[in-house]
Amino acid sequence: MSDMTSTADAPRSPGRPRSVRADEAIIEATLDLLAQGNTIESISIEAIAARAGVGKATIYRRWPGKDALLRDALRTLKGNPPEPAGRSVRDDLILLVGAVGHHIDPRAERIMPCLVPEVNRSPEQYQLYQNIIEPRRTLMREVLRRGVRTGELRADLDVEVTMAMLTGPMLVQRVMRWHPHLDEATLAEQIVDGLLDGIRAR
Amino acid sequence: MSDMTSTADAPRSPGRPRSVRADEAIIEATLDLLAQGNTIESISIEAIAARAGVGKATIYRRWPGKDALLRDALRTLKGNPPEPAGRSVRDDLILLVGAVGHHIDPRAERIMPCLVPEVNRSPEQYQLYQNIIEPRRTLMREVLRRGVRTGELRADLDVEVTMAMLTGPMLVQRVMRWHPHLDEATLAEQIVDGLLDGIRAR
Numbered sequence: 001m002s003d004m005t006s007t008a009d010a011p012r013s014p015g016r017p018r019s020v021r022a023d024e025a026i027i028e029a030t031l032d033l034l035a036q037g038n039t040i041e042s043i044s045i046e047a048i049a050a051r052a053g054v055g056k057a058t059i060y061r062r063w064p065g066k067d068a069l070l071r072d073a074l075r076t077l078k079g080n081p082p083e084p085a086g087r088s089v090r091d092d093l094i095l096l097v098g099a100v101g102h103h104i105d106p107r108a109e110r111i112m113p114c115l116v117p118e119v120n121r122s123p124e125q126y127q128l129y130q131n132i133i134e135p136r137r138t139l140m141r142e143v144l145r146r147g148v149r150t151g152e153l154r155a156d157l158d159v160e161v162t163m164a165m166l167t168g169p170m171l172v173q174r175v176m177r178w179h180p181h182l183d184e185a186t187l188a189e190q191i192v193d194g195l196l197d198g199i200r201a202r
Numbered sequence: 203m204s205d206m207t208s209t210a211d212a213p214r215s216p217g218r219p220r221s222v223r224a225d226e227a228i229i230e231a232t233l234d235l236l237a238q239g240n241t242i243e244s245i246s247i248e249a250i251a252a253r254a255g256v257g258k259a260t261i262y263r264r265w266p267g268k269d270a271l272l273r274d275a276l277r278t279l280k281g282n283p284p285e286p287a288g289r290s291v292r293d294d295l296i297l298l299v300g301a302v303g304h305h306i307d308p309r310a311e312r313i314m315p316c317l318v319p320e321v322n323r324s325p326e327q328y329q330l331y332q333n334i335i336e337p338r339r340t341l342m343r344e345v346l347r348r349g350v351r352t353g354e355l356r357a358d359l360d361v362e363v364t365m366a367m368l369t370g371p372m373l374v375q376r377v378m379r380w381h382p383h384l385d386e387a388t389l390a391e392q393i394v395d396g397l398l399d400g401i402r403a404r
Contacts, residue, residue, distance in 0.1 A: 109319060109322055110319050113315050113316065113318035113319055114315065114316050114318075114319065116315035116316075116377060116378050117311060117312050117315055117316065119378060119379075120311055120378070120379070126379065126382075129378070130382060133380075137381075151403050152402070152403060153401050153402060153403055154401055154402065154403045154404070155403070157401055158392065158396070160381060160383060160384060161371075161384065161389070161392045161393070161396060162396065162401055163381070164371040164374070164375060164380060164381055164384060164389075164393075165367065165371045165393060165396055165397065167370075167371070167374070167380070168369075168370030168371030168372070168373065168374045168375070168380070169363075169366040169367045169369070169370030169371070170370070171370060171374050171380075172366070172369070172370045172373050172374065173366060173370070175318060176318050176321060176322070176331070177321075177322070177328065178335075178366060178369070178370070178373075179339075179362060179365070179366055180328075180332060181362060182362060182363065182366060187363070187366075190360065190363045191363070191366075191367060194360070194363060194364065194367055194397070195367065195396070195397060195400060195401055196400055196401055196402040197400045197402060198397060198398055198399045198400025198401075198402075199355050199356055199359055199364055199397055199398055199400075200354070200355060200356065200398040200399060200400075201353050201354060201355055201356045201357070202356070
């Protein structure tokens with residue numbers, strides 16, 4: 001697990017993959033096994049290799065171990081993070097909040113919620129989960145810090161709590177449709193404007 | 203499932219239970235079966251009766267069906283909802299936000315996350331989940347509406363979005379420790395004050 005404790009986005013694979021198709025088959029096999037209800041703990045490199053139709057050595061040439069492979073596999077569920085335009089803090093936050101809990105792969109709906117008990121049980125898997133989401137948190141952190149610098153946001157802003165306040169409502173709505181009557185199409189804007197303006201009467 | 207579509211808190215059991223111990227054994231058996239990884243769909247009244255050491259008729263004398271029993275079983279994971287004092291909207295919200303995602307039963311950690319895929323798949327189970335959380339949402343809704351009436355909160359408040367904004371950040375922190383550096387002991391207060399005051403520079 002030592003490879004997971006360095007910074008989240010350090011490159012893992014020293015060489016270039018010889019075949020993108022093998023890479024994709026390995027990632028697909030990993031996600032299929034997770035979507036079938038297998039736990040992170042129970043999945044073996046052997047099982048992934050067998051399902052992908054490659055040898056174990058092919059996997060180890062591309063990833064140093066199971067955790068690095070799982071991190072890459074789980075990240076593909078989300079697709080690429082959005083790119084803030086850098087003009088208005090409000091617009092950038094709406095873009096980032098709108099991407100929270102959005103997955104481009106339908107297997108995510110089966111995989112992600114059931115990771116939670118594992119993540120709570122194991123420090124290694126908690127670190128894996130943090131490594132998956134930290135790059136997106138970094139994007140939002142930079143937008144908020146920029147807002148403080150430019151004077152758009154209050155100088156005493158608690159950036160980490162604010163990120164939780166922007167992310168949490170969208171995440172529970174996307175992952176479990178927490179409230180049946182919220183409109184996902186407008187929710188990102190409602191969250192950002194609600195938090196910018198506050199709810200206290202003035 | 204028709205018994206689940208009426209209001210969330212209507213009484214289900216026409217007669218008083220003859221034995222509280224049988225009630226408890228049935229609830230315990232249901233929670234044990236869920237904590238072992240059984241899905242709501244796969245759990246049968248037969249299996250619950252066998253584990254609880256009672257006959258099926260004993261269960262049906264107390265609950266009209268599996269859904270009503272599951273709702274009561276899952277609600278016991280949470281314990282009783284807190285009782286707002288009704289003086290300050292801020293204090294009442296901190297009390298209610300502090301109870302979000304708090305379970306008195308450790309089996310909740312295994313049961314609740316894995317319900318999410320089922321809830322997303324089945325309209326009946328989504329309704330069951332809504333019936334479990336709606337009484338707590340009602341408490342928060344009443345505090346927010348009171349704040350609008352008393353002038354503590356803005357007159358144009360979107361009560362439903364505000365509830366998601368108060369609940370979501372605490373829920374993701376409690377359920378999956380979303381951010382490793384947030385302090386759960388102060389988070390309810392930080393969320394409520396952050397949302398009351400807003401983050402825009404003034």
